[in-house]
Amino acid sequence: MALQRKPNSGTRKLPGVDKKYTHGAVTVRWQSARCIHAGVCVRRLPGVFRPKEKPWVRLENASAQEVIDTVALCPSQALSTVV
Numbered sequence: 001m002a003l004q005r006k007p008n009s010g011t012r013k014l015p016g017v018d019k020k021y022t023h024g025a026v027t028v029r030w031q032s033a034r035c036i037h038a039g040v041c042v043r044r045l046p047g048v049f050r051p052k053e054k055p056w057v058r059l060e061n062a063s064a065q066e067v068i069d070t071v072a073l074c075p076s077q078a079l080s081t082v083v
């Protein structure tokens with residue numbers, strides 16, 4: 001069964017960290033208030049999502065497509081791709 005995803009809330013401001021990380025043509029948005037710490041991102045791309053480091057997102061360590069595919073799997077939409 002394909003997952004139905006609601007569009008990200010765009011400009012709605014949540015409490016907590018709201019950051020964007022850019023590398024090349026890819027920008028990833030991180031909204032900490034949405035994170036449920038499922039760890040999907042960390043398990044799938046441990047070179048990119050490094051929660052013990054600052055900055056914790058290192059987009060240069062994977063291809064744009066790998067990042068896009070992994071962000072799409074974030075179950076809470078804490079991660080989203082900005083276009």
Ligand code: SF4
Nearest residue numbers: 035036038039041074
């Ligand atoms: S996949 Fe999404 S919800 Fe899970 S740890 Fe990463 S950012 Fe948080």
